[in-house]
Amino acid sequence: xxxxxxxxxxxxxxxxxxxxxxxxxxxxxxxxxxxxxxxxxxxxxxxxxxxxxxxxxxxxxxxxxxxxxxxxxxxxxxxxxxxxxxxxxxxxxxxxxxxxxxxxxxxxxxxxxxxxxxxxxxxxxxxxxxxxxxxxxxxxxxxxxxxxxxxxxxxxxxxxxxxxxxxxxxxxxxxxxxxxxxxxxxxxxxxxxxxxxxxxxxxxxxxxxxxxxxxxxxxxxxxxxxxxxxxxxxxxxxxxxxxxxxxxxxxxxxxxxxxxxxxxxxxxxxxxxxxxxxxxxxxxxxxxxxxxxxxxxxxxxxxxxxxxxxxxxxxxxxxxxxxxxxxxxxxxxxxxxxxxxxxxxxxxxxxxxxxxxxxxxxxxxxxxxxxxxxxxxxxxxxxxxx
Ligand SMILES: *Cc1c(COP(=O)(O)O)cnc(C)c1O
Numbered sequence: 001x002x003x004x005x006x007x008x009x010x011x012x013x014x015x016x017x018x019x020x021x022x023x024x025x026x027x028x029x030x031x032x033x034x035x036x037x038x039x040x041x042x043x044x045x046x047x048x049x050x051x052x053x054x055x056x057x058x059x060x061x062x063x064x065x066x067x068x069x070x071x072x073x074x075x076x077x078x079x080x081x082x083x084x085x086x087x088x089x090x091x092x093x094x095x096x097x098x099x100x101x102x103x104x105x106x107x108x109x110x111x112x113x114x115x116x117x118x119x120x121x122x123x124x125x126x127x128x129x130x131x132x133x134x135x136x137x138x139x140x141x142x143x144x145x146x147x148x149x150x151x152x153x154x155x156x157x158x159x160x161x162x163x164x165x166x167x168x169x170x171x172x173x174x175x176x177x178x179x180x181x182x183x184x185x186x187x188x189x190x191x192x193x194x195x196x197x198x199x200x201x202x203x204x205x206x207x208x209x210x211x212x213x214x215x216x217x218x219x220x221x222x223x224x225x226x227x228x229x230x231x232x233x234x235x236x237x238x239x240x241x242x243x244x245x246x247x248x249x250x251x252x253x254x255x256x257x258x259x260x261x262x263x264x265x266x267x268x269x270x271x272x273x274x275x276x277x278x279x280x281x282x283x284x285x286x287x288x289x290x291x292x293x294x295x296x297x298x299x300x301x302x303x304x305x306x307x308x309x310x311x312x313x314x315x316x317x318x319x320x321x322x323x324x325x326x327x328x329x330x331x332x333x334x335x336x337x338x339x340x341x342x343x344x345x346x347x348x349x350x351x352x353x354x355x356x357x358x359x360x361x362x363x364x365x366x367x368x369x370x371x372x373x374x375x376x377x378x379x380x381x382x383x384x385x386x
């Protein structure tokens with residue numbers, strides 16, 4: 001079977017994990033802060049707070065920014081459920097906005113419509129937009145920031161798909177996903193299908209000292225050792241807020257440190273794979289039937305998403321490829337189609353998301369994919385279409 005994605009583990013990863021297992025600390029030892037420092041350096045932010053998953057990173061980021069039951073969060077209709085669920089854990093309302101039918105990224109016109117309808121609504125708490133840099137293509141963060149200034153929203157980028165992704169601004173400078181130039185915070189996931197694997201894990205990235213301290217406090221029960229009594233009584237601590245146990249452990253952090261050191265190489269392998277797919281799919285046997293993903297310079301290629309132009313073809317392709325032992329996936333079912341999130345929406349509200357959803361298929365893309373395997377994916381698609 002050729003999976004659409006998988007982790008890439010080498011001997012140094014195993015050695016780093018084994019070393020922690022033989023050390024005095026399995027959790028909350030030196031590896032977590034070391035990983036956080038490397039993350040902050042790699043994403044070019046002042047603070048990185050490692051935590052137990054990408055989902056808990058979103059929950060901590062939203063909570064630290066002040067999201068509560070009086071809040072509302074806007075999420076693109078095409079994303080993993082966690083982007084929206086993390087608002088719901090805090091009692092906030094979730095509103096969906098439409099996406100571009102070609103890349104699944106937040107549609108600015110739809111976003112502005114949703115924002116202005118909320119302005120006239122009754123939610124008085126912190127308002128947040130969570131753009132998702134889907135598949136590894138960075139969201140239009142500066143434009144989103146400008147709308148957020150106009151309508152009084154904060155911004156948390158869900159950068160789970162996009163470590164290393166960038167856009168180039170009008171001055172010619174690269175602006176990286178997760179660097180928080182236009183956002184209050186960003187979150188990443190270290191699930192095995194993502195760029196950096198910790199088994200499970202995540203992090204909040206921010207340039208705000210205040211946000212970083214709050215996220216750090218809530219990550220571990222809301223307990224602090226930084227009190228006026230702690231000097232004479234080193235065992236003393238106080239719970240000053242209601243937090244969770246969302247900590248990452250040293251075993252996971254040791255793996256993360258090794259993985260992060262190979263992020264550049266991983267993205268480079270993904271670029272080579274994307275280029276090969278691109279060359280193959282630009283030939284006559286594919287044109288008109290299969291659309292390639294938009295190829296931009298700073299794409300981080302978490303997923304390679306092709307689109308089938310003819311109705312029903314995507315599902316047929318899924319089954320055909322599976323019969324050839326090639327596992328593909330649909331990223332994602334629009335959130336308003338899930339029974340839990342459905343209330344108040346119809347499919348007509350999201351023409352972009354509906355089109356994207358009906359056409360998209362993520363084909364194998366990960367650094368361990370061999371050239372032979374990739375040739376098999378390409379020739380199987382060719383066989384299917386012709
Ligand atoms: C993977 C992912 C998450 C959640 O990450 P976990 O580490 O699995 O909790 C959130 N948002 C998006 C877009 C993701 O792809």
